Amino acid sequence: xxxxxxxxxxxxxxxxxxxxxxxxxxxxxxxxxxxxxxxxxxxxxxxxxxxxxxxxxxxxxxxxxxxxxxxxxxxxxxxxxxxxxxxxxxxxxxxxxxxxxxxxxxxxxxxxxxxxxxxxxxxxxxxxxxxxxxxxxxxxxxxxxxxxxxxxxxxxxxxxxxxxxxxxxxxxxxxxxxxxxxxxxxxxxxxxxxxxxxxxxxxxxxxxxxxxxxxxxxxxxxxxxxxxxxxxxxxxxxxxxxxxxxxxxxxxxxxxxxxxxxxxxxxx
Amino acid sequence: xxxxxxxxxxxxxxxxxxxxxxxxxxxxxxxxxxxxxxxxxxxxxxxxxxxxxxxxxxxxxxxxxxxxxxxxxxxxxxxxxxxxxxxxxxxxxxxxxxxxxxxxxxxxxxxxxxxxxxxxxxxxxxxxxxxxxxxxxxxxxxxxxxxxxxxxxxxxxxxxxxxxxxxxxxxxxxxxxxxxxxxxxxxxxxxxxxxxxxxxxxxxxxxxxxxxxxxxxxxxxxxxxxxxxxxxxxxxxxxxxxxxxxxxxxxxxxxxxxxxxxxxxxxxxxxxxxxxxxxxxxxxxxxxxxxxxxxxxxxxxxxxxxxxxxxxxxxxxxxxxxxxxxxxxxxxxxxxxxxxxxxxxxxx
Numbered sequence: 001x002x003x004x005x006x007x008x009x010x011x012x013x014x015x016x017x018x019x020x021x022x023x024x025x026x027x028x029x030x031x032x033x034x035x036x037x038x039x040x041x042x043x044x045x046x047x048x049x050x051x052x053x054x055x056x057x058x059x060x061x062x063x064x065x066x067x068x069x070x071x072x073x074x075x076x077x078x079x080x081x082x083x084x085x086x087x088x089x090x091x092x093x094x095x096x097x098x099x100x101x102x103x104x105x106x107x108x109x110x111x112x113x114x115x116x117x118x119x120x121x122x123x124x125x126x127x128x129x130x131x132x133x134x135x136x137x138x139x140x141x142x143x144x145x146x147x148x149x150x151x152x153x154x155x156x157x158x159x160x161x162x163x164x165x166x167x168x169x170x171x172x173x174x175x176x177x178x179x180x181x182x183x184x185x186x187x188x189x190x191x192x193x194x195x196x197x198x199x200x201x202x203x204x205x206x207x208x209x210x211x212x213x214x215x216x217x218x219x220x221x222x223x224x225x226x227x228x229x230x231x232x233x234x235x236x237x238x239x240x241x242x243x244x245x246x247x248x249x250x251x252x253x254x255x256x257x258x259x260x261x262x263x264x265x266x267x268x
Numbered sequence: 269x270x271x272x273x274x275x276x277x278x279x280x281x282x283x284x285x286x287x288x289x290x291x292x293x294x295x296x297x298x299x300x301x302x303x304x305x306x307x308x309x310x311x312x313x314x315x316x317x318x319x320x321x322x323x324x325x326x327x328x329x330x331x332x333x334x335x336x337x338x339x340x341x342x343x344x345x346x347x348x349x350x351x352x353x354x355x356x357x358x359x360x361x362x363x364x365x366x367x368x369x370x371x372x373x374x375x376x377x378x379x380x381x382x383x384x385x386x387x388x389x390x391x392x393x394x395x396x397x398x399x400x401x402x403x404x405x406x407x408x409x410x411x412x413x414x415x416x417x418x419x420x421x422x423x424x425x426x427x428x429x430x431x432x433x434x435x436x437x438x439x440x441x442x443x444x445x446x447x448x449x450x451x452x453x454x455x456x457x458x459x460x461x462x463x464x465x466x467x468x469x470x471x472x473x474x475x476x477x478x479x480x481x482x483x484x485x486x487x488x489x490x491x492x493x494x495x496x497x498x499x500x501x502x503x504x505x506x507x508x509x510x511x512x513x514x515x516x517x518x519x520x521x522x523x524x525x526x527x528x529x530x531x532x533x534x535x536x537x538x539x540x541x542x543x544x545x546x547x548x549x550x551x552x553x554x555x556x557x558x559x560x561x562x563x564x565x566x567x568x569x570x571x572x573x574x575x576x577x578x579x580x581x582x583x584x585x586x587x588x589x590x591x592x593x594x595x596x597x598x599x600x601x602x603x604x605x606x607x608x609x610x611x612x613x614x615x616x
Contacts, residue, residue, distance in 0.1 A: 039604075040606060042369055042372065042373065042604075042605075042606045042607060043604040043606050044604070045373075046373075046376045046377065046380050046603035046604070047602075047603045047604055049380060049603075050380060050603055060381055075325065075328070075366070076328075076365075076366055076369065079328055079329075079331075079332055079366065079369055079370055079373070080369055080373050082332050083331075083332055083335060083369070083370045083371075083372075083373035083374045083377070084373045084374070084376070084377045085377070086332070086335060086336050086374060086377070087335075087336075087373065087374035087375065087376070087377025087378045087381070088377045088378075088380075088381050089336070090336050090339065090340065090374075090378060091350060091377065091378040091381035091382045092381050092382075219336060220336040220337055220340065223329075223332055223333050224332065226329075230323065230325035230326055230329070231325065232319055232323040232325060232326055233326065236318065236319070245318075248318065248319060248320065249317065249318055249319070249320050249456055249457070250320050250451055250454075250456070251319070251320025251321045251447075251451050251457065
């Protein structure tokens with residue numbers, strides 16, 4: 001089983017190639033590359049794949065699946081990754097193995113009794129986060145969610161166990177964490193703290209080894225897990241409750257988001 | 269060799285066009301830049317109607333959900349496999365950046381996975397090229413008026429892929445003005461077709477709305493003054509307790525837009541002496557505009573071109589067509605092709 005993994009959910013773009021027989025000992029990370037520097041994912045992701053292909057003299061027809069960090073993350077980054085993975089799946093007639101971003105981040109850490117808490121900066125004073133225990137793979141004690149930092153810190157305090165923090169939300173909220181977290185904790189070093197295509201690739205290999213075909217999704221059907229509705233959809237729900245659907249349809253409620261769309265977060 | 273393989277052998281240069289710049293996910297297979305084998309369009313208009321206009325984040329998400337099915341359908345309808353393709357053409361701007369990125373990313377991935385050459389296409393160049401699909405005999409040079417929800421451009425098409433922009437809108441695009449006025453008179457989104465329909469029951473000379481002029485640039489357009497005039501009229505009528513006749517407002521507003529567009533376009537035709545004039549873009553589906561432009565061309569004895577509505581709306585065929593002429597010129601895009609939301613026409 002040859003799996004090419006794509007990572008584009010955060011600030012780092014990356015690709016990785018694993019071969020696996022479905023067991024941890026029978027899994028080899030053949031190549032990995034990553035880049036967090038100036039250019040956008042749209043400019044770097046396929047060139048990174050091309051580089052990986054050339055390094056490993058990879059015949060793309062021998063790939064069995066595309067693994068992708070499936071969300072949450074930057075909406076724009078997730079879409080670049082998803083559309084790329086779907087295009088690869090269509091062109092090579094192979095399925096996708098979606099790996100939740102928080103699972104992949106938690107898998108950067110291994111073999112510890114401490115809890116692992118991935119924390120991604122979700123802007124608007126929130127983080128995408130979850131709480132994991134490390135078994136032979138990360139097992140979620142609290143499922144992925146978008147919540148205020150104080151919410152997840154309070155949860156960790158209640159659990160009363162040592163915790164390892166990973167993700168770009170850790171530097172972003174270091175003050176809040178320092179003041180709000182009362183259990184012993186430490187932040188993972190940089191090489192373990194960012195989303196990595198290698199973690200996604202190896203976790204995809206693990207999923208295939210343990211779940212077989214159940215981890216595979218048809219490339220046509222795959223869509224990212226944003227964990228957050230768009231602002232317009234939230235306004236739709238509010239308008240429905242307040243009986244203001246006609247004001248919504250008259251275009252009076254979603255002006256801001258419409259303006260933002262012209263400039264979207266093209267930084268990824 | 270069986271018959272089918274024989275047919276494939278004889279087929280000309282085959283291009284898959286992919287378009288996702290706004291709220292249509294579209295793909296099409298076109299041969300030799302002129303023959304449409306398939307033209308699949310998945311419109312999101314029903315969703316955006318609920319919000320009174322296109323919501324970029326929702327548009328982007330829907331593109332991701334539909335992109336593979338649309339491409340697959342276009343390939344199947346054309347009885348074409350990826351091996352038959354000579355190139356993939358994709359819109360990379362202008363448009364909503366999140367929406368553009370979906371088509372661009374999928375196109376690059378397919379290009380990379382199967383070693384198929386990639387050609388990035390300008391969206392407006394696509395709209396102009398829709399005329400080549402509709403009229404096989406049409407060749408540059410000619411003057412083209414491109415009018416859509418996001419664009420209003422008066423252009424000399426000197427040659428395939430070579431443009432001189434004579435004028436453009438200085439504020440709202442024509443289609444945008446339709447949307448805003450439709451909203452104000454309670455017709456909702458999308459404004460173009462709804463005003464077109466309402467106007468058929470109204471009198472175009474009922475209300476004297478201004479014809480937008482731009483003093484220092486004779487081929488530029490302005491529609492914000494007209495929009496304000498309509499809003500002022502509605503306010504005044506409301507304050508005086510008068511009932512508003514929606515068909516009359518729609519017809520009078522539409523007449524003002526059409527007069528402005530056609531008079532500028534014909535001034536350019538007269539000054540530059542071209543014997544061919546073409547309409548393009550979503551607003552080119554507007555019946556009043558088509559009729560007025562056709563009439564003005566007939567009076568001048570010049571040829572009038574306008575694609576059918578299915579090629580006026582955003583579609584993959586026009587992208588494949590524009591991509592064909594770029595491909596013939598040797599244009600190839602790299603795997604680092606990015607979406608450019610404000611890409612200027614005629615630049616790469």
